[in-house]
Amino acid sequence: MVNIRQLITLLCLLLLLSGCIPNEYKFENHTDEDASKVEELVKGDDRIKGAAALFYEDHLLVGIRVKTFSRFNKRKIAAELEKKLKEEYPDLSVFASADSKILTETNKLILKDDEKGMKKKIHHLISLAEEET
Template sequence: MDIRQLITMLCVLLLLSGCIPNEYKFENYTDEDTSEAEELLKGDDRIKGVAALFHDDHLLVGIRVKTFSRFNKRKIAAEMEKKLKKEYPDLSVFVSADSKILTETNKLILKNDERGLKKKIHHLITLAEEET
């Protein structure tokens, strides 16, 4: 095996193993305790990434499921939504396994700007509901 083949093989291995690491982001603009949501979402072995945003009377959660669970991602999202609604009955809970919702929720968390957040949350929820 020459050096070019070795380098090519190493590049392919790096690309294949370069999967997105497990990321769990929680942002809270309320006085709710987020530990229940964190425990519930991190404890589910089908989920490998979460972006959760608590704001006013809303809980917006985007989840990324593991590869072999992707065929059941809507079912998983519905289960998590039901469990979170039980834990947080005072909040309007929305959980989605759509990657667009996860990405946009992550952007809202990273901006760390509370202005106009409620409007953006409503916009994301309506977009997600239109797709289904």
């Protein structure tokens, strides 16, 4: 029979381990641009714990997930990242957002191998994000 101390210890251990979600970064490039600057900027910012970046034709779409204690400044963080990316990629239409919907949809676009209609989906995501603000 399981002792109550063992049960509590096991539950605490499971709770501790469930909070350890690894940082996830995904980058997809369908252009001739160098994606290393995006990786460097995103991974170098200690407020960001996950990101998805998609280069497609003349667009750069970036969705980010900020750390828990940075949640109150997530729009500011996304705006700063977007400004830096526009400086690095002046020829591209750059859009960065800390909205979880943008991150999720960008991940879906990266995982999909279907390039047909991707530009339309990117425009739709950008218009949705700008509509909310």
